[in-house]
Amino acid sequence: MAAATRPPTEGARARPPRPSSKPNGQWKIDGTSPLNGNEEWKQVDNGLSVRDRIENIYAAGGFSSIDPTDLHGRFRVWGLYTQRKPGIDGGRTATLEPHELEDEYFMLRVRIDGGQLTTAQLRIIGGISTEFGRDTADLTDRQNIQLHWIQVEAMPEIWRRLEAVGLGTTEACGDVPRVILGSPVAGIAADELIDPTAQIDEITSRFIGDESLANLPRKFKSAITGHPSQDVVHEINDVAFVAIDHPEHGIGYDLWVGGGLSTSPRLGERLGAFVAPERVAEVWHGVAQIFRDYGYRRLRNKARLKFLLAEWGPAKFREVLETEYLGEPLPDGPAAPKPATPGDHVGIHRQKDGRFYIGVTPIVGRVSGPVLTELADVLEAHGSGRLRTTPHQKLVVLDVPEENVEPLVAELDRLGLSARPSLIRRGTIACTGIEFCKLAIVETKGFATQAVLDLEKRLEGLDLPHPLSLHVNGCPNSCARIQTADIGLKGQLVTIDGEQVPGYQVHLGGGLASRDRENPGLGRTVRGLKVAADGIADYTERVVRRFIADRDAASDETFAQWAHRAEEEALQ
Template identity: 70%
Template sequence: MSTTASPPPARAAVRPPRAGRPNGQWKVDGTEPLNANEVFKQESAPLGVRERIEDVYAKHGFDSIPDDDLHGRFRWWGLYTQRKPGIDGGRTATLEPHELEDRYFMLRVRSDGQALSPAALRVLGGISTDFARGTADITDRQNIQYHWISVEDVPEIWRRLDTVGLETTTACGDSPRGFLGSPVAGIAADEIIDPTPAILEIKRRYIGDPELANLPRKFKTAITGHPSLDVVHEINDISLVGVVHPDLGPGYDLWVGGALSTTPRLGERLGVFVTQEQAADVWHGVIRIFRDYGYRRLRNKARLKFLLADWGTERFRQVLQDEYLGYALPDGPAPAAPTRPSDHVGVHEQKDGRFYVGAAPVVGRVGGNTLTGLADLIEQVGAESARLTVHQKVVVLGVPADRVDELVAGLEPLGLTARPSLVRRSTIACTGIEFCKLAIVDTKDTAAAAIATLEERAGDVLASLDTKLEINVNGCPNSCARIQTADIGFKGQLVLSDDGEQVPGFQVHLGGGLTSADREEPGLGRTVRGLKVTADGLADYVEKVVRRFAADREPGETFARWAHRADEEALR
């Protein structure tokens, strides 16, 4: 698809500016940029930077990249400069970007719920080994994320990804980010509707479209047809969730306006029913509402959730139907409460008699050898492919019934397990200070060490629990690891040690969660005044609070329910 620069749609400036200070809504205030970020996006189409990366920067090196491309337009192709090693978290907020950044990049590859063939896994593994010093993480957006990428190597990486149908297009930036898709799409025996056709159609029509490459900020999508609600649909800008209409059959329930970060807000149903054939048009309508009416003046208000909060669902639905679709959508049912876990870990029978097997790495870390080894194992047992999950897990698809045990055993040497402990299964972590310029504390290694400690010291109590226990570790306040919707969420910050020194640590959020087999209604976690833990004390705190939960809980009570009713002393 062409990435030629194009001006904002002419209709955006039709209406006169409203009284008072403008919010940068194109259809209300006109298209004049109100801040530097909006200026650089209009001066040169962000998608057009790919040609300069291939023809100029990859040939002349890091020093040839101008600032607006390096710190702006590169993001539209999945590239951020990574954090320079050795800069402690206390300096994160005091240094300029050029002082924090290294001459290497994080590169994000979209998976969009795609089934990854052995060939695709080998390409992903080879990129890690050849260009990323062995790094590769499964993110909670179903992306593969690399580090230590040199700009000189980016064109070859893109060439390799193209051979297996993968891309980095709008993986970052003020654009439609990578889609969350059900990891068991098309194969689960209890699936309501296969979302694959909807995802592929939206991607075919709209990913890489210059008309959607200048949004107020990022736009996140989730689509599932599985009754486990396996794409965290309540915290995306748009979600299409499989339901069955009493008259129209299988289709989707439409949710909009969810997001976390420093101002968390759960998405809301518009109450409409969307058919498979309408899904791409409805998605296009919602993202254009965000483009045309989203707030652009202030970056911290430039998400769809703020527009929805001001408009309400009734007005949002009306604008969608009247201005963008040209037809009314019928009322539709809400999704049923799930009855099984959404992470797909373990062994499960498919509708064709084969099996899919969900396996857990440690906090999403895989690496080149793991990805390549997984490709070999899939071929060895006669399986078909793999998908990534929003819980930083991997699901192997199409395993013959008589090869399941071989597959499960073969995963273990790769650092993947289909039978993880409760704490390994339930813990996710963002990138953290190792590579992220926004982070204050380490996350991946801290979480991995805590898992090992808890498995050794608290294995008895963890094995006795019959409920989920999500532990999400985040390196800063931005909640990339969904801290407000975890049973135990850790938000990175500097805290005071017992000796009164500032050390890496975390604020604690307790009792959050999204709709699941253990929870009928989503909700955000609570904080306890003054409750903070050091990074070194994270495992000690989890063990203490989990043992208290196990001792105090009522029959069948979840951790989240207990955490919201427990007194503060029990949670310290």
């Protein structure tokens, strides 16, 4: 077993203990004694070493041979979660023990930093899905690809195939640095300020799999973009770097920290600091170490970086970062301007080299192994050898010669990947839902897919002024970012006409600060407003038509702006 990870002390400024009747488990204040069972097993073995046991013990012995702590804790560090046993309804999610909910199969998350893929890599993922995952494949809003129905016996071969083409699952889940979101058009967009690929590569090569960062209080999410559309939802990441043109220092990044959603949503905040490209990895490491050393560990529901930022505030956070972890101040820097274009990159766009990139939309991120394999073949036949996943459950195909654009668009349509989707298809995402997730209460992918198909018929010809974001989540944890959508649906059991049925609480008018400076923030809820799981299309049609009728067209009012000013009656 690996030794317990301890925070470094050299060069750290001594800080007096904070008076408290209940310590929060902050290593540099309260010491490193674990305050709950989760912290105990992480100190015994944080999870990186469990791969050896998977390959040499569990793959041979099968599911029944797996140590329970490895199964429910350490497996996550290698991208593995047990999936939900079929046939267990959402009403039992909170009443059954984890072992009663789980099946003897796994969700496997393939880590794709920056969303960067080659067709050779895509073909390998498609083959693994087909051979080991019953054809399942979902594009996530963290730029990963998730497979299901994976058995532990297959993991040595799956890792061998992934790693042979430069992919992996290291720290794809768990209390570790998760995948780093990156601009899907990095290095190819004609209007980007800087290509962040070098910064992403430096962080991943230096710090992913680093024992000193493998026991964080909770998950640690990162994002870096060099594109003016700010296409990585930076406001809801623990640390984010957004490209700016500094009047004195040139092109670099604006530093954000402390964003996150789930049941206690909080948008990140600017530290007002400018980060030169060559210092991004150093600053990222500093923020990660602050989280490790000062993050709350006593209660897991308070263990995200956003809670520490809420206590400290941006000024103190920056002071600690600069004095204790960087050893020198960062220059002050301006905020990035409001984006003028959407950040999902859907459609056909000319690259800086004259070729084209094409952003395509599967319905709610659902694809399959055979589709991914055929997609690799189709792209290569049309002159493309690489593509990107996006934080919006989309794909962006790169390097397409002009004469091949329309033939390729037709082939992509045949595969269910639309380059010219309806605004409702373009803006709808959904989490895994009750089909596979042990936390879910309600189905998502199926209901959201049917809603998209129904709404495309019902709203045909309606003049929607902007793309409409519809996010469907199977539980309160907001994997599908419900609080930042025009219409966000949070899965729960609801009472409609006196009967308890699967449904959703409605959030309206969410909009990240980058989208709407006049109304930065999270969606509002309306007391008593609930929607049955099979009623998504009915409700969405009703509220969208009311928006079209009531909006202030002269000011180009957005759905989010209207939803925040509208009377509750209009939102029913």
